[in-house]
Amino acid sequence: MLPVGxxxxxxxxxTVTTQLTKCGGKLAAKLPHMHWPLLRGPxxxxxxxxxxxxxxxxxxxxxxIGAKMWKARPEDNRPMTLSASQPxxxxxxxVAASAPSIATPQKEPTxxxxxxxxxxxxxxxxxxxxxxxxxxxxxYLDGEIEGNINLRDHxxxxxxxxxxxxxxxxxxxxxxxxVEGNLTASDRVELKRNCTLIGDVSTQRIxxxxxxxxxxxxxxxxxxxxxxxxxxxxxxxxxxxxxxxxGSGATLSASAGSQGSFLDQK
Amino acid sequence: xxxxxxxxxxxxxxxxxxxxxxxxxxxxTTRRCSGLSEFTRDLAGSEDLKPxxxxxxxxxxxxxxxxxxxxxxxxxxxxxxxAKDPSFLVRQEDGSLQLDAQKFFVENxxxxxxxxxxxLCWDTLDYLPEELVKPVVERIQTMLKPRGRLLALFHTKxxxxxxxxxxxxxxxxxxxxxxxxxxxxxQRIFNNRHVENLFKDCASRKFFLGRDNLREVVVVR
Numbered sequence: 001m002l003p004v005g006x007x008x009x010x011x012x013x014x015t016v017t018t019q020l021t022k023c024g025g026k027l028a029a030k031l032p033h034m035h036w037p038l039l040r041g042p043x044x045x046x047x048x049x050x051x052x053x054x055x056x057x058x059x060x061x062x063x064x065i066g067a068k069m070w071k072a073r074p075e076d077n078r079p080m081t082l083s084a085s086q087p088x089x090x091x092x093x094x095v096a097a098s099a100p101s102i103a104t105p106q107k108e109p110t111x112x113x114x115x116x117x118x119x120x121x122x123x124x125x126x127x128x129x130x131x132x133x134x135x136x137x138x139x140y141l142d143g144e145i146e147g148n149i150n151l152r153d154h155x156x157x158x159x160x161x162x163x164x165x166x167x168x169x170x171x172x173x174x175x176x177x178x179v180e181g182n183l184t185a186s187d188r189v190e191l192k193r194n195c196t197l198i199g200d201v202s203t204q205r206i207x208x209x210x211x212x213x214x215x216x217x218x219x220x221x222x223x224x225x226x227x228x229x230x231x232x233x234x235x236x237x238x239x240x241x242x243x244x245x246x247g248s249g250a251t252l253s254a255s256a257g258s259q260g261s262f263l264d265q266k
Numbered sequence: 267x268x269x270x271x272x273x274x275x276x277x278x279x280x281x282x283x284x285x286x287x288x289x290x291x292x293x294x295t296t297r298r299c300s301g302l303s304e305f306t307r308d309l310a311g312s313e314d315l316k317p318x319x320x321x322x323x324x325x326x327x328x329x330x331x332x333x334x335x336x337x338x339x340x341x342x343x344x345x346x347x348x349a350k351d352p353s354f355l356v357r358q359e360d361g362s363l364q365l366d367a368q369k370f371f372v373e374n375x376x377x378x379x380x381x382x383x384x385x386l387c388w389d390t391l392d393y394l395p396e397e398l399v400k401p402v403v404e405r406i407q408t409m410l411k412p413r414g415r416l417l418a419l420f421h422t423k424x425x426x427x428x429x430x431x432x433x434x435x436x437x438x439x440x441x442x443x444x445x446x447x448x449x450x451x452x453q454r455i456f457n458n459r460h461v462e463n464l465f466k467d468c469a470s471r472k473f474f475l476g477r478d479n480l481r482e483v484v485v486v487r
Contacts, residue, residue, distance in 0.1 A: 191325075206330070206334070207327075208325065208327040208330055209327070210327060212325055212327075213324075213325055213344070213347070214325040214342050215342060215343050215344065215348075216341065216342065216343075217318075217339060217340065217341045217342075218330060218334065218339070218340045218341075218342070219339055220334045220337075
């Protein structure tokens with residue numbers, strides 16, 4: 001056993017039990033997380049000093065001590081930290097060996113938030129908007145809108161309390177409430193039970209539940225697949241460019257041209 | 267236990283208030299419709315790339331799906347339901363309420379002339395208020411293209427005055443599914459002469475009489 005107050009030799013890990021046996025066997029059981037440096041100083045080895053410490057609120061001490069304790073024994077902590085706080089991301093965020101991961105025990109492990117919920121804007125039923133509504137995220141609309149709604153590549157859900165008098169443009173539109181106005185969806189329209197739609201619909205796919213009221217025209221657009229059609233000539237042009245070892249400027253300009261038009265369309 | 271219970275139900279019949287009982291309140295029946303068969307056949311031979319069809323019945327997903335599959339442009343306008351709108355009613359001098367046809371046509375059936383290749387009228391004319399029958403038929407004839415088709419159904423005298431109003435769903439080119447809708451009562455019964463008079467300006471009228479006392483008429487403008 002090492003004498004109290006002397007420095008530890010390198011590689012030697014101080015443990016509470018080894019030091020507390022000097023002060024009394026009972027303490028070893030009551031303060032299992034006691035740290036080595038806390039016993040040093042004027043009261044080192046003094047039973048009274050340790051007794052005073054025992055009268056203090058133990059839970060606070062234990063927190064601090066525990067933190068230091070974990071820091072002193074990182075080899076025990078590391079696997080626990082990784083398995084507890086980052087179960088789904090094994091190697092994306094490297095944990096430093098000296099970083100005390102338990103020093104911030106209050107921090108809750110970051111749970112993955114579902115994107116569907118996070119990216120949906122919400123307009124409540126007491127909201128009234130007159131004018132143009134444009135956005136780059138999905139939208140749930142339960143209020144009253146008069147004007148234009150433009151969510152070009154996103155989904156619009158009109159709630160059961162929604163009253164819309166507007167021209168709507170979106171990728172997907174789901175109607176639970178009442179809509180008066182033309183509706184253009186690049187992908188899909190859903191008319192739910194008890195909804196009312198007065199206006200023309202232009203879409204690729206439409207789903208109408210029994211009990212929906214619809215007055216207007218439906219124009220089903222043909223499904224287009226421009227991306228695959230665009231990629232094929234691009235790939236062939238690129239292949240031609242590489243095989244001709246950049247010899248022909250025509251090939252390069254053609255590929256550049258197709259690239260530009262592809263990006264423009266996107 | 268449960269299988270035995272289900273087996274016993276074959277003999278007992280469904281228990282009152284159960285799910286089968288609730289669905290039995292509005293049973294759907296299917297019927298062959300020769301008029302529809304001819305109507306769709308004519309429509310398939312249309313020269314237009316995307317013929318326009320007006321469905322004057324209630325919104326039916328089956329009808330929209332059927333017509334959309336045939337590359338048709340679909341219009342839907344439930345004029346019977348629109349006619350129930352109290353805002354079209356005007357109080358007369360004697361205190362009675364009457365439907366104002368002019369007011370009605372401002373908001374309904376206001377498509378341009380010669381818009382449609384075909385119109386599915388179903389049995390709407392049997393249930394329409396009296397003030398609207400003639401104007402609606404005139405509008406139909408205006409909206410139909412020359413040589414355009416109209417399919418209408420009329421109840422016969424034998425069907426009785428309690429014939430329930432039905433929503434018609436197209437199941438196949440020659441089969442309809444009838445879904446009773448208790449919201450409307452039959453207003454009159456047209457005989458053959460009445461029907462001929464209604465569409466006297468049209469090029470031809472073809473009658474098909476069904477066993478269920480429903481007369482199918484295909485009118486060509």
